[in-house]
Amino acid sequence: MRTFDELIAEAESADITGWGFAWLDGRATEQRPPWGYSRLLADRLARAASALDIDTAGGEVVSEASVLPERMSVTEAWPPNAQRAREVLGPRGVEVHETKQDQPLPFPDESFDLVTARHPVSPDWSEIRRVLEPGGHYFAQHVGPASAFELIEFFLGPLPEHRQGRDPRREVAQAEQAGLTVTDLRTARCRMEFLDVGAVVWVLRKCVWWVPDFSVDRYRAKLLELDDLIRHRGAFVAHSTRHLIEAQR
Secondary structure, eight states: OOOOHHHHHHHHHHOOOOSSOOGGGTTEOOOOOOHHHHHHHHHHHHOEEEEESSSSSSHHHTTOOOOOOOOOEESSSHHHHHHHHHHOOOOOOOOEEEOTTOOOOOOOOTEEEEEESOOOOSOHHHHHHHEEEEEEEEEEEEOTTTTTTHHHHHHHHOTTTGGTOHHHHHHHHHHHHHTTTEEEEEEEEEEEOOHHEEEHHHHHSSSSSSSSTTTTTHHHHHHHHHHHHHHHHHOOEEEEEEEEEEOOO
16 A cells, blocks of 8 residues: 555545546445435436526536436536536537525426425425425435544544534435425435545545535644554545435325
8 A cells, every 4th residue: 555645645635526536446436225216316307397406516416317207307506516517418408507505496386397406405394395396306425423423433532413414314304494395205224434544535525515624734643543553454444425316205
């Protein structure tokens, strides 16, 4: 394995735009939930007349669908990702809307028969219901509670209150309070392995909400500790949590 400094320098200089994780090939692994979200999403998009994908990142997941609805729109709040989505999805006629968090969706009432999301930042259930046509569906894969917290707490220490966030049962209650009927809910806990410290640095640069004040200088001592751990154990193990949720207006 390369030296600590070599791994760190490579990870700090690597591109983190978009929502692809190919840079981690051979450096980290993560089990996938058993339901196969991309495949299920492609099937629903092929049958929809109009669809909206929320927090689309660089459009990577939507772009995997071979057939898109006649009207397809996506939203994204981070400008570099929005630009990537325009490049990836624009040639296929997809409308890319650059939005701001905590603002209403930029569409009239009852605009879509399908609204989707893969790992939305914070689903606004009232807005989702508003832009859905009567009888329309919300279909998404959400990040679950305490996802990757073995890694997050390695840097930040115990976070018992934060472990309670993203509870799927709470999200079901919120969706139903907004006037939606939840028709499906599935949960999964998936093993993650980080095979070198550079993989961790790259992920923390990309998923900035995991360790919000992360920098190599600030956490150099913890990174050195982590590097030593990985060299002795072969990997740092954490677990992601996901839930599949479908609701109807």
